[in-house]
Amino acid sequence: MGTKWMIRNGKFAVPGADKPVFEGYMVIDNDLITYIGEEAPVLEEDVPVFEGNRLLFLPGLVNTHGHAAMSLLRGYGDDLALQVWLQEKMWPMEGKFTGDDVYWGTALSVLEMLKGGTTTFLDMYDHMDRVAEVAEASGIRAVLMRGVIGLCPAEVQNQKLAEAVAFAKKWHNAADGRITAMISPHSPYTCPPDYIEKFVQAAHDLDLPIHTHMSETRREVEQNEADYGLRPVAHLEKLGMFTRPSLVAHAVHLNDEEIEILARNQVGVSHNPGSNLKLASGVARVPELLKAGVTVSLGTDGAASNNNLDMFEEMRLAALIHKGVSGDPTAVPAGEALRIATEYGAKSLFLNQVGRLAPGMKADFIAIDIDQPHLLPHTDLISHTVYSASAKDVEHVWVDGKQIIKHGECLTLDEEAIRRKAQEAFEGLLNR
Ligand SMILES: CSC[C@H]1O[C@@H](n2cnc3c(O)ncnc32)[C@H](O)[C@@H]1O
Ligand SMILES: [Zn+2]
Numbered sequence: 001m002g003t004k005w006m007i008r009n010g011k012f013a014v015p016g017a018d019k020p021v022f023e024g025y026m027v028i029d030n031d032l033i034t035y036i037g038e039e040a041p042v043l044e045e046d047v048p049v050f051e052g053n054r055l056l057f058l059p060g061l062v063n064t065h066g067h068a069a070m071s072l073l074r075g076y077g078d079d080l081a082l083q084v085w086l087q088e089k090m091w092p093m094e095g096k097f098t099g100d101d102v103y104w105g106t107a108l109s110v111l112e113m114l115k116g117g118t119t120t121f122l123d124m125y126d127h128m129d130r131v132a133e134v135a136e137a138s139g140i141r142a143v144l145m146r147g148v149i150g151l152c153p154a155e156v157q158n159q160k161l162a163e164a165v166a167f168a169k170k171w172h173n174a175a176d177g178r179i180t181a182m183i184s185p186h187s188p189y190t191c192p193p194d195y196i197e198k199f200v201q202a203a204h205d206l207d208l209p210i211h212t213h214m215s216e217t218r219r220e221v222e223q224n225e226a227d228y229g230l231r232p233v234a235h236l237e238k239l240g241m242f243t244r245p246s247l248v249a250h251a252v253h254l255n256d257e258e259i260e261i262l263a264r265n266q267v268g269v270s271h272n273p274g275s276n277l278k279l280a281s282g283v284a285r286v287p288e289l290l291k292a293g294v295t296v297s298l299g300t301d302g303a304a305s306n307n308n309l310d311m312f313e314e315m316r317l318a319a320l321i322h323k324g325v326s327g328d329p330t331a332v333p334a335g336e337a338l339r340i341a342t343e344y345g346a347k348s349l350f351l352n353q354v355g356r357l358a359p360g361m362k363a364d365f366i367a368i369d370i371d372q373p374h375l376l377p378h379t380d381l382i383s384h385t386v387y388s389a390s391a392k393d394v395e396h397v398w399v400d401g402k403q404i405i406k407h408g409e410c411l412t413l414d415e416e417a418i419r420r421k422a423q424e425a426f427e428g429l430l431n432r
Helices: 068-073 082-094 099-115 128-138 154-171 193-206 218-228 232-238 256-264 273-278 286-291 311-326 334-341 343-348 381-388 415-431
Strands: 004-013 021-029 032-037 049-051 055-059 061-063 118-125 141-148 179-181 210-214 246-250 268-271 296-298 365-369 394-399 402-406
Touching: 004 381, 055 381, 061 296, 061 311, 061 343, 068 082, 068 099, 068 118, 068 128, 068 415, 099 118, 099 128, 099 394, 099 402, 099 415, 118 128, 118 394, 128 141, 128 154, 128 179, 141 154, 154 179, 154 193, 193 210, 210 232, 218 232, 232 256, 256 286, 268 343, 273 311, 286 296, 286 311, 296 311, 296 334, 296 343, 311 334, 311 381, 334 343, 334 381
Parallel strands: 004 049, 004 055, 061 118, 118 141, 141 179, 210 246, 246 268, 268 296
Antiparallel strands: 004 021, 021 032, 055 365, 365 394, 394 402
């Protein structure tokens, strides 16, 4: 396609609007949506036309928490609680990861995410230059950060912090703006208070947001109280974290006062229902968070605790489990689940031109094939997207106006090589 092109006869999803699905047209000019509506656009010149019949166009899905390279550990350490899983299974294997392992594990995840309709992902890990290389080459949008565990001598702590800062300086706004950076101490239980304060200072100096794991398990909250006399939310507030734009992952174990603190400080919460269920961490208080005005988004976490990166599955889980827990069938309705996975996800990542199909927004969107048995009849296509669809239904994906997935095939990455190299990387880790 040239710089300007048009989709016609497609169905378009605008969750939250008075008419959340309509049939019509969308015009894309370079990386931006310039028109969307039921009426044919008035254009000065003839433009290439993409036939949208039998397709539902949606904003690309936004995965706001994960560790892409952990796809190499998918199925390695199932049915364990978080601390055992981390200490006995993940950390010993991750200690052996080379830059190449991170590259191929990330490539495997990015391939899975793109094919499943995720157009933006957040990644917190080590060897982040290799993650950024994959993001740059694949065409996906990425919010990247060197995640830091500070359970080490001061000298190593300083070196890790310096790496996090150098990574952010090098990659923030790289790849035509598709890559942005954050600053990321791993968690209050792996980073001592004075070390977290250094990350807050770095985030101030670089004018970047902060991301961390927080209040994932009951045990973590109790340990935080025992160690520091405060629950994690008050602890991080005291350390100044929320003076920066912040996004916390999990936030499963919150009391009312903590929800109020998060809302007051405009701290976003990345809800990871699949990972939280699998690690038996609990269920986050999403309806209460939404009611308090907290921006809630969705993350898969790594593929080793999920065990896939299907954001349709996370949307469905988010829409279902809160009904089950609260006994209220209106808790997290389908339209809200879709907004959580798109619009609120982009807001959580401070990407103000992403997450909705509207003029002036980035042309990050996907098309799902709605002419399939499990998506018929077309009673309510927002409902079908959340309750009936899956990653397998994604037919096409565009980021920044460029097509990346066409009829389910990736145009930017060598799928065959990635599948082979990822398997080899895992076998290499076992034998190292
Ligand atoms: C410092 S790089 C990221 C670090 O996070 C670990 N991790 C993966 N999933 C979780 C989770 O659910 N809670 C806490 N930490 C997690 C991963 O293994 C890496 O070591
Ligand atoms: Zn995580």
